Amino acid sequence: MKKFTIPLAFSVIALLVYIILMWTLPDWIYRDYLKYLYAAFWIGLGIAIVRAIGYVLFDVIFRKRKGREAPELLRVLVSIAGYSLIFAFLFTFVLEKDLAGIFATSAVVSLILGLALQETLGNFFAGISLHVEQPFHIGDAIRIETMIGKVEAVTWRTTTIRTNDNTLIIFPNSRVARDAVEIFPYNNLNRRILHIPAPYGVPPQTVIQLIKECIRTLPNLAPERAPVVRIGRFADSSIDYEVLYWVKDYMWTPDMDAKMRERVWYAFHRKGIQIPFPIRHVLMEQVGAAAGQEEDYAEIIRQVSIFEPLGDHEKEEVARSLVRYVYAPGEMILRSGDQGNSMFIVHRGRVEVQLPSDNGKPQQLAVLGPGDFFGEMALFTGEPRTADVSALEEVEVLEIRKPVIEKLFAENSGLAEALSSKIADRQAELAQYTRAMPEDEKMMKSRNILARVKRFFSLK
Numbered sequence: 001m002k003k004f005t006i007p008l009a010f011s012v013i014a015l016l017v018y019i020i021l022m023w024t025l026p027d028w029i030y031r032d033y034l035k036y037l038y039a040a041f042w043i044g045l046g047i048a049i050v051r052a053i054g055y056v057l058f059d060v061i062f063r064k065r066k067g068r069e070a071p072e073l074l075r076v077l078v079s080i081a082g083y084s085l086i087f088a089f090l091f092t093f094v095l096e097k098d099l100a101g102i103f104a105t106s107a108v109v110s111l112i113l114g115l116a117l118q119e120t121l122g123n124f125f126a127g128i129s130l131h132v133e134q135p136f137h138i139g140d141a142i143r144i145e146t147m148i149g150k151v152e153a154v155t156w157r158t159t160t161i162r163t164n165d166n167t168l169i170i171f172p173n174s175r176v177a178r179d180a181v182e183i184f185p186y187n188n189l190n191r192r193i194l195h196i197p198a199p200y201g202v203p204p205q206t207v208i209q210l211i212k213e214c215i216r217t218l219p220n221l222a223p224e225r226a227p228v229v230r231i232g233r234f235a236d237s238s239i240d241y242e243v244l245y246w247v248k249d250y251m252w253t254p255d256m257d258a259k260m261r262e263r264v265w266y267a268f269h270r271k272g273i274q275i276p277f278p279i280r281h282v283l284m285e286q287v288g289a290a291a292g293q294e295e296d297y298a299e300i301i302r303q304v305s306i307f308e309p310l311g312d313h314e315k316e317e318v319a320r321s322l323v324r325y326v327y328a329p330g331e332m333i334l335r336s337g338d339q340g341n342s343m344f345i346v347h348r349g350r351v352e353v354q355l356p357s358d359n360g361k362p363q364q365l366a367v368l369g370p371g372d373f374f375g376e377m378a379l380f381t382g383e384p385r386t387a388d389v390s391a392l393e394e395v396e397v398l399e400i401r402k403p404v405i406e407k408l409f410a411e412n413s414g415l416a417e418a419l420s421s422k423i424a425d426r427q428a429e430l431a432q433y434t435r436a437m438p439e440d441e442k443m444m445k446s447r448n449i450l451a452r453v454k455r456f457f458s459l460k
């Protein structure tokens with residue numbers, strides 16, 4: 001209220017003094033000076049009017065329409081326009097001076113001033129557009145070229161940001177308006193991509209799980225979105241993994257990146273994974289199983305039920321022939337209807353056996369884990385694969401190919417019979433998921449399988 005009452009009171013006092021002096025001073029000589037009192041009356045009244053207009057425009061209409069405070073700069077501009085009008089009115093009508101004359105004589109001065117103020121005026125108008133458009137707010141992070149910081153102030157001439165080094169950078173507004181500005185609004189879901197290299201030799205799912213574990217409890221993550229870890233690219237000496245995470249305050253990202261790298265180092269170290277650096281490897285490929293693996297694999301073969309009929313020497317022969325593969329979750333290992341001349345032992349992880357159906361919803365037949373085998377039907381009978389088999393999680397499987405089985409059958413003719421009965425046993429076991437198979441049916445099945453095996457391997 002004081003904003004209006006003080007200039008109004010000033011104006012009323014000036015008017016009163018003016019009237020009193022008009023009456024009490026008969027001498028017309030002083031009359032000329034009285035016009036300044038009259039001007040004082042108009043000044044007070046003018047200030048009150050300009051303030052009242054500002055109040056109605058910004059505190060009532062603007063606030064009601066936009067639902068926020070009017071920009072300070074806009075208020076200042078309207079005030080300047082109002083006061084200029086009062087100034088012109090006073091000069092022309094109260095003090096009876098020729099305003100046009102004053103401006104005409106100062107044209108050269110104006111030109112010089114205009115040139116000198118070119119830059120400042122540019123900043124001023126850019127400041128106006130920043131205030132009106134409000135592309136960013138105090139507290140947002142912005143990046144101009146390589147400089148990034150949190151917006152601390154936007155004045156009519158400059159925009160100030162505070163960097164993570166706790167230094168201030170002041171941009172003239174004309175530059176903010178002209179250059180590309182990247183804005184990371186505060187409280188927005190700002191995405192950050194961190195690159196982590198890992199060696200080619202480590203399966204992606206192993207690395208992805210490790211990194212996910214590292215990021216799970218990283219401080220300052222936006223809770224609304226779970227981080228994503230994926231392969232970014234195959235680089236020269238490493239696989240480049242991308243860690244996508246979301247953060248409300250972008251200025252935290254250097255700290256969070258650093259924490260992540262530290263955690264990844266420890267996690268990799270625990271698993272014996274080396275963080276790659278640019279090196280050139282000469283790979284000497286070893287044909288057959290690597291030394292040291294044979295023994296492990298022989299132990300695995302000993303525990304697989306289908307190979308029970310094999311002697312120790314034969315088991316070792318199979319173990320030597322094994323080829324190891326790693327599959328990612330969801331990858332299909334066998335597709336029903338395909339031809340195939342190998343079977344697999346699950347070494348690590350779980351696989352799902354499914355029967356595809358016309359309605360697109362496959363029927364699950366079994367879930368197999370370490371020590372289980374699959375793909376034996378096509379290997380031993382030469383018939384197409386009977387089901388789809390896919391990895392439920394990261395899976396390591398060991399493949400047994402037809403040549404080694406052929407060799408075994410050639411050396412031991414009784415083996416085909418023993419293996420066929422094992423396959424029939426397993427089929428009966430699998431069939432029990434749906435119904436119990438009587439002993440005589442099992443026997444028939446075994447004979448049937450044996451006939452198919454003998455035909456396929458050309459055995460008598």
Ligand code: CMP
Pocket residue numbers: 334340353365366373374375376377378379384385386387388389430431
């Ligand atoms: P194959 O037919 O060579 O390829 C698909 C494999 O899925 C098959 O060998 C079996 O090893 C396996 N399989 C087929 N049916 C079943 C079932 N009902 N339960 C478990 N495994 C099965």
